[in-house]
């Protein structure tokens with residue numbers, strides 16, 4: 001699979017096979033995150049990697065959005081819930097002044113996309129999740145006050161095949177009666193301004 005195929009065929013996955021994700025597969029994703037572009041090369045991101053069946057449920061309870069839709073609306077049945085998470089943290093000690101803080105979340109996005117694409121290359125599905133209860137997750141995961149949670153990435157072997165389609169009037173995703181998720185994407189000609197706006 002080349003980079004273009006990986007970047008264009010990847011879709012967010014929210015229903016997963018009941019199959020554990022090996023440590024070495026997750027480690028390869030993390031290594032791709034580690035080497036992502038970083039503003040001023042400040043490298044504020046740190047990670048908690050989770051694949052322990054004792055820890056997974058507490059994280060699932062504290063995330064939201066479409067990944068928590070009821071099964072009849074395309075969300076996961078209990079056995080289809082995520083089988084691993086990579087929690088992206090910002091180590092505040094590495095951020096420094098306000099100007100540096102401004103760029104931290106760009107680092108998070110760059111690292112997260114590297115992680116997600118390398119996950120996809122290895123046969124995994126993933127979903128970035130910004131809807132999470134930080135105040136609940138921090139004690140569950142022993143995260144100190146020196147660190148903020150920037151993003152949760154849910155992962156596992158995919159048990160669904162969402163389809164990208166051309167967006168017409170709305171970009172809202174929807175689920176059909178076979179529980180296939182449709183993801184409208186804006187056309188290239190609608191978003192590109194060539195040479196001048």
Ligand SMILES: Cc1cc2nc3c(=O)[nH]c(=O)nc-3n(C[C@H](O)[C@H](O)[C@H](O)COP(=O)(O)O)c2cc1C
Pocket residue numbers: 010011012013014064065066067068127128129130131132162173183
């Ligand atoms: C910054 C960001 C935050 C997101 N937060 C959530 C979330 O909280 N819950 C969820 O189910 N999906 C979340 N998503 C996944 C988006 O819904 C998904 O990327 C979008 O619908 C496009 O689908 P695609 O990833 O398959 O192209 C998030 C994506 C991004 C980039």
